[in-house]
Amino acid sequence: MEKRPRSFYVLSLFFALFVLFLYGPTLTIGILSFQGPEGGLTFPMRGVSLNWFHELFQQQAVGDIWGAFRRSFALGLMVMVTTVVVSVMAGLAFRKKFPGSGLLFYLTIASLVIPSILISLGVGLIFNQLGLKVHWATSGFGSQLTWTLPFGLLIMFAVFNRFDKSYEEAARDQGATAWQTIRYVVLPIIAPSLIGVALFGFTLSYDEFARTLLTAGSYNTLPLEIYGITTNVTTPVIYALGTLTTAFSLLIIGAFLLTAWVMARRRARHGSDAGKGV
């Protein structure tokens, strides 16, 4: 091994500080959520207790958190499945140039860079003018897709740019139809990347605030509920809620990453399944 230059150690320290900057505040509220019943929003800790978590479970104390959680979870799953399906289809379409592909590409990028509040305002206005009620599962769902789909499509671009087309040619040469080629060759190869698309779809929806603000209707999603609470709750109960939500997010992220890792391992162990038939 080559000797490390001095800059390596300086940069390592910088990186460590950056990670501390990223995670430090979250860890702090993690600790403070175990504050004793007399404790306040900052250190010192006045005892250690589960008091604030306990309060979260008492309905009237902080509003309808569990309802909000259920809605956000359901919405996250809806957005996740839609994002995966629509992104894969669009990814397949973009492999060949088709009339309008350039325009659609720029529209997708525009969706990514347009200020979220415009989507929220615009969708709210449309529903209002059409006399429809905004609801998290309709207007909220569509608004969130404008944020998750561009990420899904960009991942699909990255996947297909590295995709070896000779596999498909081989399948076609063996007489596979277009659909069989996609179903038995393309999809299995890109499957691990779809876990990534799903991860983006779920987490971005689960945490989305601005695009859901005017489009969720009378039933709040979790981020909206949390935001409402921050304006009128001044006890560590807000930290307890933050800690639980973050723990749940980390659990989901861990599950996705683990799945991707297991898939990669299995593939490496089994190698090719050529000749085994379908």
Add this chain to the structure above:
Amino acid sequence: MKHARETVIGWLQAAPLTLVLLGFLVAPIVTIFIVSFWQATEFSIIPAFSFENYEFLFGSPVTYKVFMATFRYAFLTWAFTLAIGFTVAYYLAFHIRSQTMQIALFLLCTIPFWTSNIIRMISWIPFLGRNGIANQTLMSWGVIDQPLEWLLYSDFSVILAFVHLYTLFMVVPIFNTMMRIDRNLLEAARDNGASGFQTLIHVIVPLTKPGIMIGTIFVLTLVMGDFITVRFMSGSQRANVGRLISNDISLLQYPSAAATAVVLLCTVLIVIGILLRFVNIRKEL
């Protein structure tokens, strides 16, 4: 004949994406544009064709002040996220030798992106508050005798939160471009006698420009369109364009909100248009 068939299949595959974008991106923008010419009473909005909203917007000195504040937030956040993001990406791409370690550290940087922004903002309170960790620490070290008041609910906390939330949008594209730099070029630079610093300035930075541009577009548009970070981290004491819009919305002044939104959108598009002259996004994926 075969060509026409392929075109149809391509269209069918792209149809769901197109429909979502037409319904929830194009239609809302068109609606905002139309409504920006409407008029409002206290209770309802009335279809009209009037430039009243724009006249009011451009006639008010508040607008210019708020736009300037927005640009200032965008510029400062950009400068910090670029400096930090570039350094982190450089470290990951060129100083970490094992690929497993590289992936692990990269994920470590990415994970907060998948958690809630609002909670990440809340988590600064115990740190920056009047009796927060920062003030307590500085006082116990004897650096200050009185708690600093400008740590929380100030421009400082707003920019800190922006940097905290959005540095990742710099790290990822810059790291991505750096990983595709041919390592032989670095060796060639060294063989020709370039110092590490010279290699960085004359080889790595120019080749990383596309990644920097993509990160810049992300950070600038996110900060310029924000309203929640500014509201939360400044304790409602600072304004930016997003807050101007959201205030109008909460007063049910939709036409006025729409006019401000149109001006904001044009501003963002002009900024992106300028940046896109420097990079071809599609080539960079």
